[in-house]
Amino acid sequence: QQQVKQSPQSLIVQKGGISIINCAYENTAFDYFPWYQQFPGKGPALLIAIRPDVSEKKEGRFTISFNKSAKQFSLHIMDSQPGDSATYFCAASNSGGYQKVTFGTGTKLQVIP
Amino acid sequence: AGVTQTPRYLIKTRGQQVTLRCSPKSGHDTVSWYQQALGQGPQFIFQYYEEEERQRGNFPDRFSGHQFPNYSSELNVNALLLGDSALYLCASSQHLSGRERYFGPGTRLTVT
Numbered sequence: 001q002q003q004v005k006q007s008p009q010s011l012i013v014q015k016g017g018i019s020i021i022n023c024a025y026e027n028t029a030f031d032y033f034p035w036y037q038q039f040p041g042k043g044p045a046l047l048i049a050i051r052p053d054v055s056e057k058k059e060g061r062f063t064i065s066f067n068k069s070a071k072q073f074s075l076h077i078m079d080s081q082p083g084d085s086a087t088y089f090c091a092a093s094n095s096g097g098y099q100k101v102t103f104g105t106g107t108k109l110q111v112i113p
Numbered sequence: 114a115g116v117t118q119t120p121r122y123l124i125k126t127r128g129q130q131v132t133l134r135c136s137p138k139s140g141h142d143t144v145s146w147y148q149q150a151l152g153q154g155p156q157f158i159f160q161y162y163e164e165e166e167r168q169r170g171n172f173p174d175r176f177s178g179h180q181f182p183n184y185s186s187e188l189n190v191n192a193l194l195l196g197d198s199a200l201y202l203c204a205s206s207q208h209l210s211g212r213e214r215y216f217g218p219g220t221r222l223t224v225t
Contacts, residue, residue: 044155046215099212100160100170101157103154
């Protein structure tokens with residue numbers, strides 16, 4: 001059962017443009033929503049994360065928007081650069097001592113010059 | 114030092130057994146294992162803390178693990194199937210105090 005749905009599967013953006021990746025979740029017990037960036041041959045690296053008590057979090061060119069009522073959240077990459085070309089995963093986990101992370105299916109982003 | 118995994122690449126034959134190893138990031142005491150099939154997101158296998166399996170995903174008993182007193186961990190897969198071919202990722206974190214998962218580079222397992 002897929003608990004975190006992610007779209008689009010792939011995305012091509014011009015350099016300097018805005019990349020937007022969307023995710024939706026089903027489990028209302030989730031209370032931590034990280035985004036991971038993965039380059040080929042590497043493990044996922046934490047990019048930015050948000051808790052449901054805020055609607056937006058910004059770190060540099062990366063912004064998470066969160067809509068708790070709709071159970072949706074999105075990643076915006078402003079001024080996208082070729083170095084941002086990677087696969088991005090949204091994820092979710094719940095409180096508790098042993099929190100497993102549930103990942104989306106990933107979005108392959110290509111930023112073209 | 115970050116999370117390290119060995120070996121980085123492995124080729125096995127169907128029916129064989131395999132052991133993958135993980136050393137967590139310094140200061141971390143909890144290790145989680147994930148399976149990432151090609152083109153998919155990582156799928157949670159299980160998590161170890163204090164040398165015990167604390168949570169488990171939807172994986173058969175052929176998948177087992179172990180955590181050692183120094184917090185390092187092993188993932189064992191018995192009776193390998195072609196479908197077990199994947200990137201196996203280890204992630205470490207601090208129990209209770211840390212939600213951030215630091216992932217290793219993974220072990221690419223190919224079953225022929």
